[in-house]
Amino acid sequence: MSDLETAKQESRVFSPPAAFVANANISGMDAYNALCAEAEKDYEGFWGRLARENLQWHKPFTKVLDESNAPNYKWFEDGLLNVSYNCLDVHLKNGNADKVALIFESDAGDVSKISYKDLHEKVCKFANGLKSRGIKKGDRVVIYMPMSVEGVVAMQACARIGATHSVVFGGFSAKSLQERIVDVGAVAVITADEQARGGKHLPLKSIVDEALALGDCEKIKDVIIYKRTGGNINFVAGRDLWMHELVAPQSNVCEPEWVSAEHPLFILYTSGSTGKPKGVQHSSGGYLLWSLLTMKWTFDIKPTDVFWCTADIGWVTGHSYITYGPLAAGATEIVFEGIPTYPNAGRFWDMIQKHKATIFYTAPTAIRSLIKAADGDAKIHPKQYDLSSLRLLGSVGEPINPEAWMWYYKHIGGEKCPIADTFWQTETGGHMISPLPGVTPMVPGSCTLPLPGIMTAIVDETGHDLPNGQGGILVVKKPWPSMIRTIWGDNERFKKSYFPDELGGTMYLAGDGAIRNKDTGYFTITGRIDDVLNVSGHRMGTMEIESALVANPLVAEAAVVGKPDDTTGEAICAFVVLKRSRPTGDEAKQIATELRNWVAKEIGPIAKPKEIRFGDNLPKTRSGKIMRRLLRVLAKGEEITQDISTLENPAILEQLKQAQ
Numbered sequence: 001m002s003d004l005e006t007a008k009q010e011s012r013v014f015s016p017p018a019a020f021v022a023n024a025n026i027s028g029m030d031a032y033n034a035l036c037a038e039a040e041k042d043y044e045g046f047w048g049r050l051a052r053e054n055l056q057w058h059k060p061f062t063k064v065l066d067e068s069n070a071p072n073y074k075w076f077e078d079g080l081l082n083v084s085y086n087c088l089d090v091h092l093k094n095g096n097a098d099k100v101a102l103i104f105e106s107d108a109g110d111v112s113k114i115s116y117k118d119l120h121e122k123v124c125k126f127a128n129g130l131k132s133r134g135i136k137k138g139d140r141v142v143i144y145m146p147m148s149v150e151g152v153v154a155m156q157a158c159a160r161i162g163a164t165h166s167v168v169f170g171g172f173s174a175k176s177l178q179e180r181i182v183d184v185g186a187v188a189v190i191t192a193d194e195q196a197r198g199g200k201h202l203p204l205k206s207i208v209d210e211a212l213a214l215g216d217c218e219k220i221k222d223v224i225i226y227k228r229t230g231g232n233i234n235f236v237a238g239r240d241l242w243m244h245e246l247v248a249p250q251s252n253v254c255e256p257e258w259v260s261a262e263h264p265l266f267i268l269y270t271s272g273s274t275g276k277p278k279g280v281q282h283s284s285g286g287y288l289l290w291s292l293l294t295m296k297w298t299f300d301i302k303p304t305d306v307f308w309c310t311a312d313i314g315w316v317t318g319h320s321y322i323t324y325g326p327l328a329a330g331a332t333e334i335v336f337e338g339i340p341t342y343p344n345a346g347r348f349w350d351m352i353q354k355h356k357a358t359i360f361y362t363a364p365t366a367i368r369s370l371i372k373a374a375d376g377d378a379k380i381h382p383k384q385y386d387l388s389s390l391r392l393l394g395s396v397g398e399p400i401n402p403e404a405w406m407w408y409y410k411h412i413g414g415e416k417c418p419i420a421d422t423f424w425q426t427e428t429g430g431h432m433i434s435p436l437p438g439v440t441p442m443v444p445g446s447c448t449l450p451l452p453g454i455m456t457a458i459v460d461e462t463g464h465d466l467p468n469g470q471g472g473i474l475v476v477k478k479p480w481p482s483m484i485r486t487i488w489g490d491n492e493r494f495k496k497s498y499f500p501d502e503l504g505g506t507m508y509l510a511g512d513g514a515i516r517n518k519d520t521g522y523f524t525i526t527g528r529i530d531d532v533l534n535v536s537g538h539r540m541g542t543m544e545i546e547s548a549l550v551a552n553p554l555v556a557e558a559a560v561v562g563k564p565d566d567t568t569g570e571a572i573c574a575f576v577v578l579k580r581s582r583p584t585g586d587e588a589k590q591i592a593t594e595l596r597n598w599v600a601k602e603i604g605p606i607a608k609p610k611e612i613r614f615g616d617n618l619p620k621t622r623s624g625k626i627m628r629r630l631l632r633v634l635a636k637g638e639e640i641t642q643d644i645s646t647l648e649n650p651a652i653l654e655q656l657k658q659a660q
């Protein structure tokens, strides 16, 4: 059955428990409807009220939304604030100085707790350290760090001085890192000697060295190194400095830099349908407002909660729901260095039990792989752990299939925790469509309804509304505060990618297909409508992987498609034509391995194709266009039943059935 059919047929409904509803921040459908109605009636009034009530402004804004330069919308622009002040100082003033902000658990299982006061001090000292190096408001700083307290500190310290950070996930290669450093025009890189994951030490600093040696990085004046493992590194005098040495002499007082709400807080690179990753630029005020509000609304955050988002700070989920949202909400949160399968696949459940986590937010891929592990080893089955502290679960990054949803609901949530299946994107800054735990009856596999103020709709290719029950293109009809502001350095690409003329130029195009249920109006995401793949919740452009493959001297041509995968959601399948004759047998296997390693080196291990298939050619139309829809069928291992009359070289299909 296709996802679309599943979505249409899923009829199980799970209502939030009455006790949850009674205590929820948004309690009951009437409360949700009232907020939606308020937004409907006076859109700017709604957002203005929320921004005034939820954020501390150094200077209040006088105008909520400036549409004069649409789609480069501006929110609260003449208001001044500081994001780090809103995440830290406000709690010191509210008597929460000694409250635990971060519970850090290392890969090896060591635990340390950092209070709001301690975190504030660390951020101020590091911010002063950055300033002492001449780093100032508007400068860009690349952060290439492991999951750590120091990673959060680095981001917050940039925010404190008004420097715009660009975090690069620690799994990206030297080449990917260099491309981002160059594109963003960074003046400094903050990194660590190594990262500890799954009992192994993996290099970071040496990858930074390699990236900088690739050239065009002359703007980089400083490489600041957090000593994590004490592993050997090459130290470049005059450029490299230890974080602890930089911080030691600094004052713990650092007056925040008051910036316009529109000041770029961060730029985060993500994949699009063309080869080059896009630097998604986010604001300070609008972004922070939504990461905080969604903590209150979607995650129903309360002062007593222990919140755990398992994402990495290298992805937007880690930005919004580790570094910014939970701290702005004054929550206690868990920061985890390691991986879900070390020392065994019970690690998440063990940590929930140990830290009495109340809210747990993870990705369907993790759930699916832990289901497999629990089925294979009763000792690490969640029933062996006390998970009774949990009251709310979340899912993010990719569609959650109903089977995984049911397992999560039953075995992790004990049939008492609502599940927030949160649909959103790097570009949206925070949740867009999600059940609210004290409001929405849940249907497995559906992200249900948009959050109040988020005007999502489903339209056809010309931008006309489609009725419920008919699948189409997911759009957002009005700007919202945490939306992408531009693509760094390429505003034209921003306009073309997200506000295409075909849709009238005013609707935000998410890049996903969706369908609304005929009766409930619930949304189900049916997958990307562009050449973007979602592998384990990681977003990757097919063209990016193709470019990496054809950069290999052996490769003449390559086409990459996604194929459904039980664990990772989608898997990367590459069809490759070599410059030499088509390899077979052991030789094919050996070249496939070589190409996989090549892609890991070019982009990062997450982009390694699961399957590589060699052909003398690719299936093409007479005009030379690669017929990707046929490749998708072949990747799935299905017989081709479609019309292939326009195919120039049908004989090629047989060759491409064989995977390496």
Ligand code: WT7
Binding pocket: 270, 315, 316, 317, 395, 396, 397, 398, 399, 400, 421, 422, 423, 424, 425, 426, 427, 447, 510, 511, 512, 525, 527, 528, 534, 537, 538, 539
């Ligand atoms: C793409 C965005 C959301 C932050 C992490 C990923 C897919 C995301 C869901 C969901 C179905 C989802 C979409 C989207 N996606 N959440 N709950 N149900 N699909 O951010 O890397 O920018 O990827 O992830 O396809 O467009 P991202």
